[in-house]
Amino acid sequence: MNEQIGVGVVLYNPDLTRLRNNITALKKQSQHILLFDNGSSNLAEVKAIYATDQAITITGFNDNRGIAAALNAIMIFFQKKHFNWVLTFDQDSLPPETLLEKFLPYLGMNDVAIISPAVWDLSESSTDYERTENPFDYIEQCITSGSLTRITDWQAINGYDERMFIDLVDFDFCRRLILSGRKLIRVNQAVLRQEIGHSKQVMVFSRRIPVDNHSTFRKYYQARNSIYYFKKFRAQSDRKVYWDEAKLYIKTLFFERDKWSKLKSISKGICAGVKMPAVKWQDERNIK
Secondary structure, three states: OOOOEEEEEEEOOOOHHHHHHHHHHHHOOOOOEEEEEEOOOOHHHHHHHHOOOOOEEEEEEOOOOOHHHHHHHHHHHHHHOOOOEEEEEOOOEEOOOOHHHHHHHHOOOOOEEEEEEEEEEOOOOOOOOOOOOOOEEEEOOOOOOOEEEEHHHHHHOOOOOHHHOOOOHHHHHHHHHHHOOOEEEEEEEEEEEEOOOOOEEEEEOOEEEEEOOOOHHHHHHHHHHHHHHHHHOOOOOOOOHHHHHHHHHHHHHHHOOOHHHHHHHHHHHHHHHHHOOOOOHHHHHHOO
16 A cells, blocks of 8 residues: 555544454555554553554553544654655544545545545444545545545644544534635545444434434533634634534433433533634644
8 A cells, every 4th residue: 555644543442342343454455553542541452452563553642632632643643754644543433445445546636635435324324424426526524534634734734723622623624724725525435434432313303313422521522612613713614503502402401311411511511612712713823
């Protein structure tokens, strides 16, 4: 596989069986794999499996510094090794063995910063993921897992926003790339299976409603970052922040477990988001 492409996987208390399956698929595509740990309690078990594997490097933080910090560290690692692109993954994704093969024809598109797959959430039906009959489509946003990112474009917009920690980190990154004049594409024949925690679908008046069942910890960041994102891109985004917060409350109240602790966490997140200073995207490249 192309020597200019690295693969970075962010770990946080990974399921070892799933991790083995994912690494097996990724090793068929690249011999340059970085496992970047975000303070996992089972890191010693991960090292016991892969410490002697020449295709794999294991490093990370001693504590959980968030997905954005881990992604930036992965990009820096491969930038120092003079790679051009990085394929990023989290531990909830099931990579197809031909993913990079399907991405390779598009590396020559010089205006493209991210090449992404069509994503199939396994909690949904097999017809729910978005794709067309076109070889590829230009898109506005994508998740980081399964996406191939050009390192020079990551650097040009000063990387992922570590103030966000987790949630909307990927959409924030995509928004800044597009506002900087870069493009994102989805390769429709590359399908990434994504199994997100305990997510499910509920039917309300014949309409399917996604319910993520994220932890109390995640609810805080979902609420906080939605407001932060809105303030950051107020002039450019059509995001309806108050409706987003209302939907988060409603779905948590009616469809999730531990609802009262989660609702309290959402309220704290909203308060934190209102107080959180937001730097305009145009100024971010001047901050490090």
